[in-house]
Amino acid sequence: MTAEPAPVRQPRADHARRIADILRHQVHTGSFDDALPSEAELAAEFDASRNTVRNALTLLKEEGLIDRAPKLGTRVATRKLDHGLDTLLGLQETFSDRGTVRNEVRVAMRVGAPTAVARRLDLAPGEQVVYIERLRYLADLPLSLDLTYLAPDIGTALLDHDLEHTDIFVLIEQLAGQRLGHAELTLEAVSADAHTASILEVPASAALLMLERLTRLEDGRPVDLEYIRMRGDRITMRGSLARATPEWKVL
Amino acid sequence: MTAEPAPVRQPRADHARRIADILRHQVHTGSFDDALPSEAELAAEFDASRNTVRNALTLLKEEGLIDRAPKLGTRVATRKLDHGLDTLLGLQETFSDRGTVRNEVRVAMRVGAPTAVARRLDLAPGEQVVYIERLRYLADLPLSLDLTYLAPDIGTALLDHDLEHTDIFVLIEQLAGQRLGHAELTLEAVSADAHTASILEVPASAALLMLERLTRLEDGRPVDLEYIRMRGDRITMRGSLARATPEWKVL
Numbered sequence: 001m002t003a004e005p006a007p008v009r010q011p012r013a014d015h016a017r018r019i020a021d022i023l024r025h026q027v028h029t030g031s032f033d034d035a036l037p038s039e040a041e042l043a044a045e046f047d048a049s050r051n052t053v054r055n056a057l058t059l060l061k062e063e064g065l066i067d068r069a070p071k072l073g074t075r076v077a078t079r080k081l082d083h084g085l086d087t088l089l090g091l092q093e094t095f096s097d098r099g100t101v102r103n104e105v106r107v108a109m110r111v112g113a114p115t116a117v118a119r120r121l122d123l124a125p126g127e128q129v130v131y132i133e134r135l136r137y138l139a140d141l142p143l144s145l146d147l148t149y150l151a152p153d154i155g156t157a158l159l160d161h162d163l164e165h166t167d168i169f170v171l172i173e174q175l176a177g178q179r180l181g182h183a184e185l186t187l188e189a190v191s192a193d194a195h196t197a198s199i200l201e202v203p204a205s206a207a208l209l210m211l212e213r214l215t216r217l218e219d220g221r222p223v224d225l226e227y228i229r230m231r232g233d234r235i236t237m238r239g240s241l242a243r244a245t246p247e248w249k250v251l
Numbered sequence: 252m253t254a255e256p257a258p259v260r261q262p263r264a265d266h267a268r269r270i271a272d273i274l275r276h277q278v279h280t281g282s283f284d285d286a287l288p289s290e291a292e293l294a295a296e297f298d299a300s301r302n303t304v305r306n307a308l309t310l311l312k313e314e315g316l317i318d319r320a321p322k323l324g325t326r327v328a329t330r331k332l333d334h335g336l337d338t339l340l341g342l343q344e345t346f347s348d349r350g351t352v353r354n355e356v357r358v359a360m361r362v363g364a365p366t367a368v369a370r371r372l373d374l375a376p377g378e379q380v381v382y383i384e385r386l387r388y389l390a391d392l393p394l395s396l397d398l399t400y401l402a403p404d405i406g407t408a409l410l411d412h413d414l415e416h417t418d419i420f421v422l423i424e425q426l427a428g429q430r431l432g433h434a435e436l437t438l439e440a441v442s443a444d445a446h447t448a449s450i451l452e453v454p455a456s457a458a459l460l461m462l463e464r465l466t467r468l469e470d471g472r473p474v475d476l477e478y479i480r481m482r483g484d485r486i487t488m489r490g491s492l493a494r495a496t497p498e499w500k501v502l
Contacts, residue, residue, distance in 0.1 A: 013446040014357070014384070018398055021478040022367050025463055028437065031367065046365050059444055085336065085438070088492040106265070114297055116273050116282065133265070147269055180494040186279065187336070187490075189440035189458040189483030193310055195264040207440040207458040207483070212276055218494075227272040232440030232458070239438075241339040243431040243469075 016055035019046045023056065027065050027076055028236060036066065036074040064233045078233065081138070085239025088183050088215065090167025091136055091143065099139045105163050107133035110156070117149050120214055121222050130155025132163065135199060142200045143234055147227040154223050169215070172224060176217055183215040187237065192229075200231055207232035267306035270297045274307065278316050278327055279487060287317065287325040315484045329484065332389070336490025339434050339466065341418025342387055342394065350390045356414050358384035361407070368400050371465055372473050381406025383414065386450060393451045394485055398478040405474050420466070423475060427468055434466040438488065443480075451482055458483035 019042070026032060037045065042053045057074055060066045067077045083094055092101040113121065113129040121129065130150040136143050148168060150158060157175045158168070173179055188210045197204045208229045215224040270293070277283060288296065293304045308325055311317045318328045334345055343352040364372065364380040372380065381401040387394050399419060401409060408426045409419070424430055439461045448455045459480045466475040 017444075017447065018382075018384075018478075019365075021398060021463070022365055025437075025478075026367050047363060062444065063441060080439070082437075085436075085490070085492070088494045112298060114270075114273055116277050131269075133269075147272060182494070183492045185336075185490055185492060186276075186333075187438060187460070187488040188331070188486075189460040189481075190314060191442075191456070191458045191483075193268075193313065196268065205442070205456050207442045209438070209440040212272070227269075227276075230440075232442075235439075237438040239336070239436055241336070241434045241436060243339045243433070 012049075012052050012055060015046075015048055015052050016059060019048060019053065019056035020059040022046075023060060024063075024065060027060070028080055028082075030079065032076055034075055036076070038073065080234055080236045081143070082238045083230075083235050085237045088169070088180060090169040091138070092165075092167045093170070095138055100165075101143075101167075102137045103164050104135040104137065105132065106135055107131060108159055108163065110152075113149070117225060120225050121149065121151055123151070128152050130159060132158075132168070134163065141234065142231065144228050144230040145196065145199055146229075149225040151221070151223040168224065172215075172217075176223070179218045181216045181218040181220060183213050185211060185213040187211055189232070190229075196229060200229065202231055202233070209235060209237065263300075263303050263306060266297075266299055266303050267310060270299060270304065270307035271310040273297075274311060275314075275316060278311070279331055279333075281330065283327055285326055287327070289324065331485055331487045332394070333489045334481070334486050336488045339420070339431060341420040342389070343416075343418045344420070346389055351416070352394075352418075353388045354415050355386040355388065356383065357386055358382060359410055359414065361403075364400070368476060371476050372400065372402055374402070379403050381410060383409075383419070385414065392485065393482065395479050395481040396447065396450055397480075400476040402472070402474040419475065423466075423468075427474070430469045432467045432469040432471060434464050436462060436464040438462055440483070441480075447480060451480065453482055453484070460486060460488065 039050050039053050043050050057068060061068055065077055066074055068074050081095060081098060095101060109131055110128045111131045112126045113123055115125045117129065118125045118127055129152055132148045134146045136146060154172055154175050158171050161171050169180060190208050190210045191205045192200065192202055192208050194204045197206060209232055211228040213226045214222050216222050290301050290304050294301050308319060312319055316328055317325055319325050332346060332349060346352060360382055361379045362382045363377045364374055366376045368380065369376045369378055380403055383399045385397045387397060405423055405426050409422050412422050420431060441459050441461045442456045443451065443453055443459050445455045448457060460483055462479040464477045465473050467473045
């Protein structure tokens with residue numbers, strides 16, 4: 001590698017991906033009110049051929065981010081919702097300015113805790129936990145399917161409350177009389193199986209964000225274990241990271 | 252909703268998903284050395300029928316997490332790699348105990364910055380930036396395809412260095428003579444387009460984790476804008492969250 005490398009010829013598909021990524025971020029952050037610039041403008045902006053620009057727009061159209069029509073040009077189809085990776089918030093808390101979250105409660109019952117669940121909630125294997133399954137909507141479109149295991153004391157009390165319109169985080173804090181503390185989480189991209197796809201109203205194999213999260217009370221007790229599948233076409237996780245470990249995470 | 256809800260009958264597919272999610276996490280965290288428990292053991296553990304357990308195992312097999320064979324039983328096929336959501340680390344820094352990361356440098360050149368890139372890197376539109384495209388391997392399997400735009404001073408110096416074996420984060424800190432500070436990022440789940448799928452050696456439409464990240468030096472200057480596609484079947488993002496905003500993030 002030299003200080004003045006010769007420009008490498010890029011196949012058109014590589015260049016289209018590069019353009020699509022930049023446009024994707026601009027769509028997410030609201031850089032375009034509604035209409036995207038014309039193909040000619042984009043070609044000039046990205047120093048690319050019209051064909052390459054068209055390929056980039058096709059990629060974004062396939063993701064459902066933009067619509068294209070011969071006379072109307074290119075328009076933003078959906079703007080994804082930003083969910084926070086910086087602080088622990090429920091869906092309704094997060095989207096309070098975007099509308100009302102409605103939870104369709106599919107299951108709410110006591111079950112014997114499988115060993116792996118018991119271990120994470122600091123319970124004895126087989127001890128009763130409360131299991132709640134919710135399909136969560138914003139603006140009448142499914143956002144996520146949430147499978148939740150709750151510690152028995154808090155879970156049982158929680159069954160008396162309005163699960164359809166209230167975040168479980170908010171209810172836990174009311175019932176426990178203390179704030180939530182920290183959560184440990186993993187995030188993955190998975191393809192929707194056929195059954196899940198039909199529940200979330202997405203095509204089979206659509207990309208989902210899978211969040212697994214164990215949430216603790218301020219005093220450190222684990223009370224809430226969740227498996228959450230979010231529609232990839234509706235949710236973006238947004239956060240920040242520091243190069244050094246921040247002090248509160250060293251604890 | 253009453254304090255003693257009648258158990259709701261769950262269709263088998265719902266129950267299978269519940270079991271699959273718990274097993275998925277156990278596979279990730281190494282709860283099973285290699286072999287999973289037998290169908291009969293799992294049926295007892297999850298209070299489910301053998302058919303439901305089989306459906307759960309089929310879901311995990313379709314995700315590529317486990318293998319199943321008539322005589323051999325069920326075995327862990329791949330354990331995903333954990334990438335950190337708590338601190339800002341390069342791939343090689345993250346996986347130093349898992350092997351050597353090799354970067355196939357597909358492109359390394361100066362380009363005029365598209366307006367959106369220039370704005371994020373605090374440059375004038377059209378100003379030259381350095382663009383680097385890398386396909387990153389661990390243990391001879393592709394992990395991610397990274398598209399990187401670098402500030403001109405650091406980017407130009409960086410072209411003289413060993414991009415094939417060194418994380419860009421490490422090179423930036425050497426060249427800038429200061430540590431990296433914070434990064435702002437978004438994470439999405441997207442389906443692989445056909446061209447990207449062939450580069451990452453995954454089936455078309457496979458789920459990918461798409462990371463967009465702007466990284467700043469300790470003094471606050473943005474120097475590194477990346478668009479990273481990670482194979483969903485190989486990477487899990489792992490982190491922790493606090494209910495209250497930690498002090499360093501309020502800044």
